[in-house]
Amino acid sequence: MPRTALLQGFTFAGERWSLGSLQNGIYRPRRFAGPAAFTLLTAAHAPGQPAPYDDDIDPASGTILYHYRSGSIDQADNRALRAAFVEQVPLIYFMGVAPGQLVVVAPVYVTSDDPAARVVTLEVGLPLADTTPAGLVSPPDARAYALRDVRIRLHQQRFRINVLRAYRERCAICTLKEPALVQAAHIIDDRSPEGIAAVINGIALCAIHHLAYDRNLLGIDPAGVVHIAGRLLNEVDGPMLKTGLQGFHGQPIVVPRRLGDRPDPVRLQTRFDLFVAAA
Ligand SMILES: [Zn+2]
8 A cells, every 4th residue: 555545544523543653663542542553564665675574574483573663662652552462452553565565464563572682572473354253263384374474575576666667667568557557577476486476587578468477378488589570470450469569579578677576587588388288
């Protein structure tokens, strides 16, 4: 979600509530009767800059480290964070994935507090739809499922944002720059082990070229040259086929300026083999 939505907040019982604080990270509304925080936020760091905090999901334990604010451990925000552990209240965590873009993780619970290290751990709880009036039910597989869902959403968001940024929001084949039509395509499907959510496994493509790539009607060889499937090359149709597809046969794609963002030739080859096999 865009961070503007966070600032707009929501209306409840005729009163306006903010969802959080972009400056402070830890947010407890003044009108709250209880001592615990309501939302937490980690801002995204600027591209190429080191992250200010390592507030990310630990792959082994599934926990998220969340750091205290600077200053005294007894200052108001840190008290609200620590009270969330004592009271075990559900929190909303906004995880910054790119400047201005947040992924919502909710509910999360503070499951440990280490004042010496100035850090708490967060764990993803079950969606409210999976709870019963008798209280939280949390079979381990349901929690693992909730965590996996958060991970997938984070990966997909980061992948999309990073790929589009690397390609300056343009289709690598036709250079279309309409945000509603340009997408981040995977070279190797993200369901296979090589299908990592990194820019080198992605290409920004417009909707028609993305679909043509996914359906093996269009291939991109390891040198970055576009190939149109033989059966489309020999067809006669209107301008979409002639200009939009046949016209790019043998043309190079437009790759990102940064070497480290360019598509991985090994992955391109693996994928191109599938295209050739399908033809
Ligand atoms: Zn295109």
